[in-house]
Amino acid sequence: MLFNSLQFALFLPVVFLVYWLLRRSLRWQNLFVVAASYLFYGWWDARFLLLIAFTSLCSYFSGLAIGRAREQGARGKAWMWANVAVNLLVLGVFKYYDFFAQSFADVFLGGQADGLLLHVVLPVGISFYTFQALSYTIDVYKGTVNATRDGVAFFAYVSFFPQLVAGPIERASSLLPQFERGRSFDYALAVDGLRQMLWGFFKKLVVADSCAVYVDKVFAAPSAYGGTTLVVAAVLFSFQIYGDFSGYSDIAIGTAKLFGIRLRRNFNVPYFSRDMAEFWRRWHISLTTWFRDYVYIPLGGSRVGSWRVVFNTLVIFLLSGFWHGANWTFLAWGLFHALLFLPLILLHRNRRYRDTVAEGRRLPNLREVGQMLLTFLLATVGWVIFRSPSIGFAFSYLGGVFQQGEYLSLLTNDYFFLPAALLLMLVVEWFNRDGAHEFARQPRNRVLRWVGYMLLIFIIVCYMQTSEMPFIYFQF
Amino acid sequence: MRNIILFVPLAVLFTLLMICLLGGTKVLRNVTYHLGHEDHLYTKVHECMEMQGVDVLFFGSSHAYRTFDPRIFAEHGVRIFNMGSSMQTPLQTEVLIRNYLDTIKPRLVVLEVHPDVMPHDGVEPAIYQVCNVPPSWKMVPMALRTRNMRVVATTAYALVHNSLSSEFRHFNEPVDVGEDHYVAGGYVERDTAYYSPVTHPSKEIVTRDLQRRALERCVGLLKGKGMPYILLEVPDTKVLLSSYTNLDCFQNDMMGYGEFYFNYMAALDDSLHFFNEDHLNQRGVELYNAYVCDSIIIPILNSL
Structure with a gap:
């Protein structure tokens, strides 16, 4: 179901x-x-x-x-x-x-x-x-x-x-x-659960499923398109997989709250990370901490010699990749992230960013913007490998980024609202980045709050993708 | 808890209000209102209100409204009205039966069934129908049965818009649309063209439960009103028919709903009598209509 x-x-x-x-x-x-x-x-x-x-x-x-x-x-x-x-x-x-x-x-x-x-x-x-x-x-x-x-x-x-x-x-x-x-029955918890479910549905039905239409089209025949389209599709896949999986997690956690059960947080605004170490503290947290607690730490973690740290890091990233599915691309994706993570851990810079970006400020500074964009870019390259059916396909896709070809416009009936939906998601999550979840902070005024919820429901009804699309992570 | 109970109807009202206010601006992706269509459904449902003495009423998809020509039937002394519309599935047929059967009062109903229609999700034809048929609450269950938000949102907008707006009441649908020409009585004639047969990949006919249940309801409605009816499968090209892997199963299945005719005239030729793989051209229509009229319709009408 x-x-x-x-x-x-x-x-x-x-x-x-x-x-x-x-x-x-x-x-x-x-x-x-x-x-x-x-x-x-x-x-x-x-x-x-x-x-x-x-x-x-x-x-x-x-x-x-x-x-x-x-x-x-x-x-x-x-x-x-x-x-x-x-x-x-x-x-x-x-x-x-x-x-x-x-x-x-x-x-x-x-x-x-x-x-x-x-x-x-x-x-x-x-x-x-x-x-x-x-x-x-x-x-x-x-x-x-x-x-x-x-x-x-x-x-x-x-x-x-x-x-x-x-x-x-x-x-x-x-x-x-x-x-x-x-x-x-905890009324406040149930209401918070409904709120979180609403946000999850928005991310899944409006953001992820709409990105999927564009992404599927481009990944079905990447050689038919030019570099700009391949870049747009890769970026949209980054948002698709985030909207899909974090949307699922929000619906799951919100649903559990209706039954008085608190589940652990699974995502914590990962695309606002300043380096890959922070990204992995914010992406699929329940899996990352599972591997940390049951594999990485028993292997000695980072409190061993450098070569052993390299070995331990490779093991958990490769296992994490392989956990996603039986395909060499998932192993390659794990290896790619291990290679990005290793310099940080060997230089003891993997714990630099344990706070939230721009803490206490409304907006990030230029340096933070650059760091977030670079981290997002690296994660996106990783997602291309993850999304590809084979490693050869991934290389050819990444190579195609530098070639000219047909441009699949976002300004058509199918996608014109997508940039606005993405912007809405990013803005809401930015202002909730240190909240209990990505839709936790709401206006105190009840009328404003309710109008906000109603607008979100209206957006979901009028912009959701109408074909039923299963969640990506169901296959794992 | 009281707040949640209060919020739900408010949210529904707010969404409906916003859809009604913004539905005409074309910025709402899931509201795809469009008045007028190549099937001329708008014209048909207005024309049928004035029809009297109809012998045979046809329901079905484009295979119906591009096949049964009232002029040819009239030459054989039979008065027909063609209520076919684009990709009309049993879901849409049910609404039309409920809305118009008692007004038209035919002597016989023909339900056209096609192997490509029964597997259809009914989304696009539902949208054509809610936009072009005068507003009726009977369309709401049909819209909900598609389980598609685009149909539901467009239905909400169309019900309000078509009830209140003069655009719907005074719409003047053009008789000629591209190569198509509307003929009084519900037929749409295509300028004569010929099909170049190509081999089709094999495909299995998988009837949707949604359509199966709708067809059962249609048949139930007709039986409930004591209305004689038959099911009819119009001719397709031989190349298309040979591509279905389970045509026999489909035809056996249709026999379960009533008297079913699927006699493909051997005289019809893929490249002479069709303009595409599944629609007869006017030469084919003339041959087939004469055959259907003489060998199926008139004997049934005489037996009533």
Whole structure:
């Protein structure tokens, strides 16, 4: 079920009402969350409910086993590794097996991989819920979280529908306790959630989906266009992927607030970053911190020798790239970012910008503008690699930037409003850059506030892309 | 909570108001109001109000309004009215049946069905219809069923605009549009041209549930009114027909909705009787109309 579908518009109010009617019984309320989440996920393909149930069961019982081992003075290492292995095996089979089999066939069998490929459908959001389940087991093993005996709460933690298919990837220490204790309806939190959802819908339906029309056209045949069009399409893809994914995260976080659940922030105005290190602290925060906590720090982080730092950095960026999908372009994208990040970390300049740009000021200075533009430019080059079907395609696209050719104008019926929509998004997010989310700050005057919301709804209705477009990150 | 309950209707009203105020300025991408179209639907729905003694009423897409010529039927003593419109899907047919069947009171209804229409999402024809047909609340369910914001927003604007504006009431649709010439009775004649057959890639006909349900409602409406009806598939070029991988399934499916005719005249030739892959030219129309009239329509009318 997509957030931008009629089914979800009917599903959400019904689930909201029943959920709060069940507020007197925590167990029934959690059971309802699991049922609603399985319905939400099963709407896409009911067969894969077995997979998510299997992942949840393995993690739940391994958590219990680790907890029991700890009570007996052991560490439960075998249980932890067994669960990690099972989860990664499932992820590997469904997401990566065909890629490796095809690559093997390309190298050793002249590309003939017919007998080797499984051709399995990639279950939506498998990387997200697998990582969430893994983090629980690892945290229980590390002792930062106690193994839960409440199976229903645990299933709700793994399958909570707003963030099930594209994150934010939650940690057990933050989300699980919220399912283990009673929740009461918080009106202010719910209103803030609706506000965040509204902004998310604007970013997805108006900004991202409209950019997608232009971007898809150009990326389908880049050789047909000149450099200017290729640059415009690359810039628009940067905004498309941001609007799409951060829009999804805003809708997910906002929806969770309606149920009295607080999810972690996933984006924090990444295109207002002054260098790539700051960019990675603001982009897909839940994944970045996952790799930091469960891979980078256990490898020694940056408190080791220079060569080891280089190795650790390469590992997390390549893993992060590969997490997105089984394609060499994602690895190349990870490597590209690792190469941009390494000079900063080796020169100990990766923590320079831990504040918000132009803090305490209304506008940035020229230096900050230059830094933000450069960071955006580098990120955009990375997105071209990310969006390309192959590395050769990416090189040819980037090479095409310096060639002349046809110009696909933005001033046509399909796109004329797009610059205004992008400007609106950037202005609103600029003035909310140190807010709790990108649409958190609102006028105190209720009339002004409501007129603002109504205008945004009007803009969505009149400028949204009308063909239903799935979220980009669903494929991961 | 009271604030949220108050806000929702206010937001709906505000959006409708803004659409009505700005819809005519062409700056709202999802409001695509346009009066007049090559199917001359505006002219037809006004003309049909004065029609009396109609024997056969045709509904359908361009395959209907470019195929059934009232002049040829009249030569055979049959009076027809052609309510076909561009890409008209069963969703739009349903609105026209509800609005005009009781006014026209034909003896027989012909529902033209086509393999390319049943898979259609109905968005564009819905927009043509809401812009060119006098405002009626019966169009609202049709617009909502498309689940498309462009249709919904344009419908909202068209309902208000066509009710209040003199532009709609006094619109004078030109009889000739490009190569097309409107003929009284709902037919649109194309200047004679010939088709050069090309091979088409194979395609499967995948009927949308949305259209299937709409066709069921159309048939239900006709049965409810005791109105005799048939379904008819007009001829396409042989190159197009051979490209469908499951034409038999489609035709079997259509038989489930009533008496269905899909007799392709062997005498029709791709390069002599068509102006494109799926529309007869005037030579083809003359041949086919005479055949349909004599072998299908007149026997049915005589049996009523």
